[in-house]
Amino acid sequence: MNRQILVCYKGVTGFTKRYAEWIADEMGCAVMDLKDVASSPLSSYSAIVFGGRCVAGSIDGLSKMKALAASCPDATLIVFAVGATPGTQAETIQEAWKANLTPDELQSVPHFYMPGGLSYEKMPLHEKLIMKAFAAVTKWQVRRKKNKTESDLEYLRTISHSYDLSDKANIAPLLSLLKTMQKKA
Numbered sequence: 001m002n003r004q005i006l007v008c009y010k011g012v013t014g015f016t017k018r019y020a021e022w023i024a025d026e027m028g029c030a031v032m033d034l035k036d037v038a039s040s041p042l043s044s045y046s047a048i049v050f051g052g053r054c055v056a057g058s059i060d061g062l063s064k065m066k067a068l069a070a071s072c073p074d075a076t077l078i079v080f081a082v083g084a085t086p087g088t089q090a091e092t093i094q095e096a097w098k099a100n101l102t103p104d105e106l107q108s109v110p111h112f113y114m115p116g117g118l119s120y121e122k123m124p125l126h127e128k129l130i131m132k133a134f135a136a137v138t139k140w141q142v143r144r145k146k147n148k149t150e151s152d153l154e155y156l157r158t159i160s161h162s163y164d165l166s167d168k169a170n171i172a173p174l175l176s177l178l179k180t181m182q183k184k185a
């Protein structure tokens, strides 16, 4: 077991957990739900990888994780976010990072976006209702647009239904960073 690295996550419908488990599997390290992470054992790790799902532009659990990581300054915090946004939407993803990380953190905290998907079946009822309302409003907005782009049309096709964009290949850049850090240690 690799005791230098800990992967923890906060998600609801399983996409973030899946990515966290893929990373932990590849690195041979422990994986934990954020709710089970106590601050004291964290100081023994040299790298803490945190994955949070995107909710209305925020990364779920990131504030809590930042506070926990602040108590172990020797550990490197690495963040990944999982959302329904396709990985090709670079501008949207960049805006989300700017909303969740300070300018200093954007430089010092390695961060990665991993496309998840939508699972209406696994969403709690209140979130399903929010998503359905959001989908209805954005569909109406897109339909009114005069010059619809291919990505607008793709959005219309997908937003009301469950879909899965998760792919193990998306963890490669994060794994590569972890392996480089291990070689240097």
Ligand SMILES: Cc1cc2nc3c(=O)[nH]c(=O)nc-3n(C[C@H](O)[C@H](O)[C@H](O)COP(=O)(O)O)c2cc1C
Pocket (backbone or CB within 6 Å): 010, 011, 012, 013, 014, 015, 016, 017, 053, 054, 055, 056, 057, 058, 082, 083, 084, 085, 115, 116, 117, 118, 119, 123, 127, 128, 130, 131
């Ligand atoms: C209420 C709500 C708000 C969401 N907001 C965003 C968002 O701002 N950006 C995004 O990319 N995905 C958003 N999503 C989609 C989730 O981030 C996506 O389904 C993700 O894969 C869920 O991860 P999980 O399976 O670990 O819970 C939202 C989902 C819900 C239910």
